Amino acid sequence: MSFINKLSAAWATNNSLLCVGLDPDITKFPPHLRNQPAAIFTFCKAIIDATADTACAFKPQIAYFSALRAEDQLEAICDYIRNAHPTIPIVLDAKRGDIGATAEQYAREAFERYGADAVTMSPYMGWDSVAPYLEWKNRGAIILCRTSNPGGSDLQFLTVEGKPLYQHVARLVADKWNTNGQCALVVGATFPEELAQVRNIIGDMPLLVPGIGAQGGDIQATVNAGKTANGTGMMINSSRAILYAKPDEAAGEDFAAAARRVALETRDAINRFRVGAVV
Amino acid sequence: MSFINKLSAAWATNNSLLCVGLDPDITKFPPHLRNQPAAIFTFCKAIIDATADTACAFKPQIAYFSALRAEDQLEAICDYIRNAHPTIPIVLDAKRGDIGATAEQYAREAFERYGADAVTMSPYMGWDSVAPYLEWKNRGAIILCRTSNPGGSDLQFLTVEGKPLYQHVARLVADKWNTNGQCALVVGATFPEELAQVRNIIGDMPLLVPGIGAQGGDIQATVNAGKTANGTGMMINSSRAILYAKPDEAAGEDFAAAARRVALETRDAINRFRVGAVV
Numbered sequence: 001m002s003f004i005n006k007l008s009a010a011w012a013t014n015n016s017l018l019c020v021g022l023d024p025d026i027t028k029f030p031p032h033l034r035n036q037p038a039a040i041f042t043f044c045k046a047i048i049d050a051t052a053d054t055a056c057a058f059k060p061q062i063a064y065f066s067a068l069r070a071e072d073q074l075e076a077i078c079d080y081i082r083n084a085h086p087t088i089p090i091v092l093d094a095k096r097g098d099i100g101a102t103a104e105q106y107a108r109e110a111f112e113r114y115g116a117d118a119v120t121m122s123p124y125m126g127w128d129s130v131a132p133y134l135e136w137k138n139r140g141a142i143i144l145c146r147t148s149n150p151g152g153s154d155l156q157f158l159t160v161e162g163k164p165l166y167q168h169v170a171r172l173v174a175d176k177w178n179t180n181g182q183c184a185l186v187v188g189a190t191f192p193e194e195l196a197q198v199r200n201i202i203g204d205m206p207l208l209v210p211g212i213g214a215q216g217g218d219i220q221a222t223v224n225a226g227k228t229a230n231g232t233g234m235m236i237n238s239s240r241a242i243l244y245a246k247p248d249e250a251a252g253e254d255f256a257a258a259a260r261r262v263a264l265e266t267r268d269a270i271n272r273f274r275v276g277a278v279v
Numbered sequence: 280m281s282f283i284n285k286l287s288a289a290w291a292t293n294n295s296l297l298c299v300g301l302d303p304d305i306t307k308f309p310p311h312l313r314n315q316p317a318a319i320f321t322f323c324k325a326i327i328d329a330t331a332d333t334a335c336a337f338k339p340q341i342a343y344f345s346a347l348r349a350e351d352q353l354e355a356i357c358d359y360i361r362n363a364h365p366t367i368p369i370v371l372d373a374k375r376g377d378i379g380a381t382a383e384q385y386a387r388e389a390f391e392r393y394g395a396d397a398v399t400m401s402p403y404m405g406w407d408s409v410a411p412y413l414e415w416k417n418r419g420a421i422i423l424c425r426t427s428n429p430g431g432s433d434l435q436f437l438t439v440e441g442k443p444l445y446q447h448v449a450r451l452v453a454d455k456w457n458t459n460g461q462c463a464l465v466v467g468a469t470f471p472e473e474l475a476q477v478r479n480i481i482g483d484m485p486l487l488v489p490g491i492g493a494q495g496g497d498i499q500a501t502v503n504a505g506k507t508a509n510g511t512g513m514m515i516n517s518s519r520a521i522l523y524a525k526p527d528e529a530a531g532e533d534f535a536a537a538a539r540r541v542a543l544e545t546r547d548a549i550n551r552f553r554v555g556a557v558v
Contacts, residue, residue: 105342126430151405
């Protein structure tokens with residue numbers, strides 16, 4: 001099944017646009033987990049099991065694994081998602097960007113080694129830095145367009161032919177690069193009016209939207225700006241707010257139960273502003 | 280010692296602007312190496328020892344290791360360079376690009392785990408995607424500016440305020456980001472006149488220049504366009520042409536001797552067009 005079809009099915013089955021970001025930071029783990037031999041896997045597995053029915057995607061951020069020599073735990077996490085929750089797409093957040101033979105290696109890393117359904121990448125090196133990923137016909141290429149960080153404007157907001165650069169990227173992907181329906185774009189939640197402009201350019205192409213939760217984007221404005229006509233079209237990511245939710249000790253919550261509670265709250269907050277979603 | 284000082288010393292000591300790229304492709308290895316348990320390390324170690332006195336830098340391309348689950352061999356290669364050839368800087372070619380806490384993780388990966396002296400990165404996400412690397416005061420941040428691939432023009436050649444985007448990137452890095460002399464730029468050899476324009480913008484900042492050798496850039500035009508007043512300022516990269524040089528069997532060469540021969544030829548071809556270099 002293609003990435004887009006798998007994502008569409010997850011939107012429907014779980015009635016959710018929530019993407020759960022897996023950015024494992026051991027210093028934020030519950031103390032009893034920190035010194036275990038495969039602490040990252042154990043922590044992420046608990047989060048995955050607690051949130052799988054609330055999410056349309058899981059998005060592991062590879063940098064957190066690579067810094068700790070923990071690629072083996074990332075492999076185990078991806079294997080676990082595929083086996084225990086096979087209907088939930090895996091988005092490998094790697095923001096790769098290289099050309100030709102090198103991009104082929106990165107595609108192998110994402111799709112063969114980790115078995116990801118989609119991978120994030122930069123558009124800066126152009127078409128031939130994206131094309132090798134599209135050779136994997138059932139996988140997705142999620143291209144940076146307008147990012148939610150302050151420095152995002154340094155390049156993305158430069159004016160090209162009267163319009164900001166990120167709109168050119170959106171048009172380039174929609175009109176030229178998305179030859180087989182495999183592409184999606186990253187657009188941050190912190191600029192809802194820009195999200196709306198991108199949606200207007202790209203039709204029903206999916207968006208990966210970071211910037212709610214810890215980064216403070218407004219959910220109502222984000223959903224209104226980014227949804228498609230049928231009330232889907234987005235993977236709205238939350239990482240830290242879910243992973244490191246504060247347990248309600250009076251209610252006897254552990255970290256995974258707290259993560260589930262926040263994931264459900266976030267999914268439902270998103271659904272309040274969708275058309276056609278049952279809340 | 281800072282990256283820039285280490286690079287400057289290597290330029291002088293080895294009388295070389297040649298950067299030897301380590302893009303290990305097992306299918307191109309000599310047959311007797313292919314099935315060894317640490318074939319990548321063994322191959323790269325032989326190349327490193329054969330070329331260390333001809334080079335100003337080694338540039339391992341991480342994608343080739345990641346696709347094969349061979350990060351341990353990349354660690355071993357970086358350790359080996361640091362121990363056996365401690366004066367040669369290690370440039371980790373990773374083209375990372377992410378923000379805040381994630382970029383901190385990528386910086387740890389490059390500088391702590393692999394002990395690289397510098398790492399390549401994309402400018403697309405702006406200043407806060409570069410800043411975390413600069414916290415490592417003795418390390419270098421090598422930022423994509425104008426790349427040598429055909430698709431490089433898709434974004435980099437868009438016109439912003441009358442000038443192509445890559446020139447804005449060059450100016451941004453030179454005027455704002457290079458606060459501590461840690462930055463360098465990637466500019467391909469395939470567009471010498473653009474290389475000259477970047478050199479004009481950035482003063483003496485180092486350039487990493489791919490695109491000679493297998494990619495066909497012209498050495499004379501590249502050196503004339505990119506060198507600084509003292510005839511340095513560049514790491515001119517060659518990967519495949521050196522790694523997979525065809526041995527002269529009549530002369531009894533093995534793959535490492537062939538690599539050395541081509542590395543020396545390339546270094547000398549570069550030196551012919553430098554000012555102040557002894558050929």
